[in-house]
Amino acid sequence: xGCRLHVARVYKVEYALGDAFNxxxxxxxxxxxxxxxxxxxxxxxxxxxxxxxxWRKAIDKLxxxxxxxxxxREEIKGAIDDLVSTTDEVVSMMEYYLEHGxxxxxxxHLSFF
Numbered sequence: 001x002g003c004r005l006h007v008a009r010v011y012k013v014e015y016a017l018g019d020a021f022n023x024x025x026x027x028x029x030x031x032x033x034x035x036x037x038x039x040x041x042x043x044x045x046x047x048x049x050x051x052x053x054x055w056r057k058a059i060d061k062l063x064x065x066x067x068x069x070x071x072x073r074e075e076i077k078g079a080i081d082d083l084v085s086t087t088d089e090v091v092s093m094m095e096y097y098l099e100h101g102x103x104x105x106x107x108x109h110l111s112f113f
Contacts, residue, residue: 016100
């Protein structure tokens with residue numbers, strides 16, 4: 001048994017629609033942080049990964065924003081306002097990304113470019 005270096009024969013990356021949150025990388029990271037997501041990267045990273053379960057929690061939190069404590073609700077609403085989007089638009093795009101992410105892995109790889 002060994003631990004040898006291997007190279008992939010096929011490495012294919014396909015990106016789904018990417019017309020949301022244009023030039024809003026930092027603002028989108030702020031929204032993820034406000035929602036309490038744990039993920040790779042920080043507010044300046046253009047490439048990052050989020051576990052699909054964490055992503056679903058954020059979507060659920062956004063859908064039930066009125067059920068949150070006042071302080072948390074206002075923090076998330078402020079982050080949404082910085083994106084110049086509505087909550088429904090953000091939820092719709094996040095659901096789209098979840099639906100179009102790689103079905104064979106349990107995380108989403110997201111890139112701003």
